[in-house]
Amino acid sequence: MTTLDAPVPLDTRHSDDNYLTHTRGLLSWILTLDHKRIGVMYLFSVLTSFFVGGVFALAIRTKLLFPGEVSWMTADMYNHLFTLHGAVMVFLVIIPSVPAALGNFVLPIMLGAKDVAFPRLNLFSYWLWLGGALCVVISLLAGSFDTGWTFYTPYSVTTTFGGVIPVLTGVFILGFSSIFTGMNFIVTIHKLRPPGMTWFRMPLFLWAIYATALIQVLATPVLAITLSLLIVERIFHIGIFDPQNGGDPVLFQHFFWFYSHPAVYIMILPGMGIISEIIAVHSHRHIFGYRFIAFSSIAIAIFSFLVWGHHMFTSGQSGLMNVVFSAITFSVAIPSAIKVFNWLGTLYKGSISLNTPMLYGLAFLFLFTIGGLTGLHLGTLNTDIHLHDTYFVVAHFHYVMMGSALIAMIGGLHHWWPKMFGVMYSEFWGRIACTLVFVGFNVTFFTQFMLGSQGMPRRYYSYDHFPEMAETYKIYHHISTGGSYIMAIGFLITAAYLLHSLFRGKPAPANPWGGRSLEWQCPSPPPHDNFAVTPRVGDCYDFSAVRWDDEANGYIVDRSLDPELNPNAPKRTGH
Amino acid sequence: MTAIDSKSPGHDHAGAHTAGHAPAHGQYPFLAHHFETPAQQFDSAKLGMWLFLVTEVLFFGALFAMYAIMRYREPEVFSFASHYLSTNMGAVNTGVLILSSLTMAMGVHFAQRGKKGPLVTCLILTLLGAVGFLVIKFFEYDHKIRANLVWGPGFYEPVKDANGNIIGAPSAHADAAQPPAAVASAMPAVRIDPLIGKALPGEASVVRPSARGPAGIAPAAAVDATAAMQADGHVADGHGAEGEHGAGGHDADKAHVFDPNLPKMTHRFFAIYYCMTGLHGIHVVIGMFLIGWLTIRAMRGEFTSNYYTPVDLVGLYWHIVDLIWIFLFPLFYLIH
């Protein structure tokens, strides 16, 4: 690679003309084909859903302060709430959060492209998301549903609450939204890379998004057909999943988890991509083991299709398959651990800036390690029999889905917030909120590991019918609920300072953190067509040429410091 | 928002471009602003379409997996029930779909050469093939639904004629020795749980003649079939295989619940049959809309040898519809 960055492509176009101000009016937003605007619309929709799902969670936790019945929440309401919490958080929040919201915004800019490959399809998938969300609202009006977010048969066929079919329709539609996003990203990464950006010069976030998109395209159709069949089963009693008519409920679980286990990686892989960016940029050090991280993303994507049965160890799945799935499940630990070690290797001797995104990055490392390692307990057949359907499982998947995927998403949000809106948020409040979220999260969910290992079943409305254990459970539940309140305060503070920054925030420089990938080389916020000049690409993790510039009040890429370009450049190790 | 960005400035990597690519946007009005060459746009569209076809394959793939499992679990159901499907109609439909696939491929060929007239002809022929397929499919469905060859518990309802009389005796073989009403009254009013064999009290929905002794009906067909079965160890074709679409065949179909060989859970065959062919039919209908849209655009002369991407992509979609039917046909109609 001989040609690298043009001499600091400082874009001189005035930031008054950016994608936010390029055109005006509501229609210019809802009919936009600009990937950045679609990303922003996704972001606000997802965060709104996150707020709603969070309120459900707080209601559930508050109920669990009381061991017995309470007058203000019936058992049915409780069932509806945890079901809605799960469905909203999984289908409306986590799955679209990183790929559709942040990915849409960042991916084409990272590639130096003007847009994703199919802008109309991109907008269409946002509308589909809205349609899916609308279906969830309709299902609430139609009587809600209490099947759990997994819709297991035969209960989902027989339950009398009227919201089941609307929500299944909604998830079906959301699935297609996800598929179209994935298709778009695969094609964009294949066909719209700029000159010089070979596969192994792509930022690792793109590798992660690519692996995610593969799963989205391959797995989601199976969910779509499964849920369609469930709708048909519920209406026509065709006898495919319902044992009453000769159907096979275990088959439903096979089909459901054929999607939904890979979906776990749809949630976590993009988060891992964000962490690769955050860790490298904020340690100002070349990412350690680039190829290993890149290939481990693909490996995780492939392994994710081979382990779905570990959700079904106690469902009547046959012994042989239990053993097979358990064995393959352990192998997923290998690529995951490769990533963690490489991130640690990147941190080692880096010059770490403890900015808010980095704090979230470090929180991710901690939480993901716990989440991943407890996954091994559940992948082991005999311990799983004991821990299945207890709070241990709840704690495990919250560590992975919330503690890892969502924390990474919020870290990415802080990382790219200056780029998205051209403003800096309050670093002080950012660190406070991150600490609160981290502490609150651990208090909430680490307690649940203990709760679960002592036998508290998940999804229970009351626990006063375990006479010996009720008092113990009560103490744990109180701690857990307290933690959830701390976390809620942390998130509310986050919402407050982010909103504040939109109106009062200091203008952000093009490159506030010292990143080298392409999105940091266009103005903040980016102009309508991203780049005035299609940029040339270097090694996006080589930070030796990145230096602080007082005039720009941010970092710039200085050619004279790049040893690849200037043999006299000072040799630096570490960063 | 504009798809073609008039503000877009020129690119300047002098020396970076390779020879052989034509100047882009000015020459090709169809080229979207974020692509640099028609080849890049075409390749992107084509890869996108292939990825969409992947989702279609997985979408049907789950149904095929379900089929495999059901057939593994209940092979006798599939041997038995497939004889209610008309192989001839299925074969004709396969031919119709293959021919329409051929005309679609020819349409792409002519679009690539910029031949408007032949393109429109091919598209219309393809559309006619789709209509023909659906018409044949409609007759198949209609016939089955009239004979209660349906999904779910309705499968075990006694079939009634227009006057509300139960059609019991398979008149193709039996000479109506017993009045249908008597048949009905002789049947126990129970509903059998198909999985565990438990009989549930309730409305009469399962009406099965005993295989162990006469229970009011022992029509000739049943005896014939049983004898034939014992003779060669297989379900005989006595209850109407390929040729059942004669006048007598219909009645034989209608009497399916009286068939002494009726295996448990036969309704599940028809459930999966309607699911798979129905979903395929929906895809045919969507394809018709797409081909109709193409025909209109082709008539307006919008496709040239430079720009024919929509024809190519819809063509791919139409071929995958054909491809899925190629598997559905033997799996449903050609079970021995």
Place this chain on the structure above:
Amino acid sequence: MSTHTPSHSPGHASGGHATGAHPHGDHPLVGHLVPLWILFATGTVLIILTVVTVAAHAIDLGEFNIVIALAIAVVKATLVGMFFMHLRWDRPFNQLVFVGSVIFVVLLMWFCMMDTKQYQQELVVGNPKLSQAVLDTQAPTAPIAAEAPRYR
């Protein structure tokens, strides 16, 4: 609208027919033109194979009937894919995408079948004695599953 000087993007590898840019004459700017005779030949073979598969159905070969029927279907599908869908001349990655999707379907089928083989006996046959007893009391005329012939 300014005239662009396009660059060669590494995103689409050169070579193959898809990038051949000859926008004049009878040839498309992009893509591969399949001669009509190949299309007709493919169509003819497909129809012949359909006749063959129906004919094979008439012969009782036991388990081999489905093997033959599916083998013919695979051949037909391959023909459609290669010639009608131009996969024969398409980019290797597109071929990989399509073949890969089939592999994932097989994966789903294979694992589900492995599981079904393991547990289907107790699930499907159930408890014949109990079933018999229930049927004898409540539905004396009905046959039960344990007696139903299984053809395999």
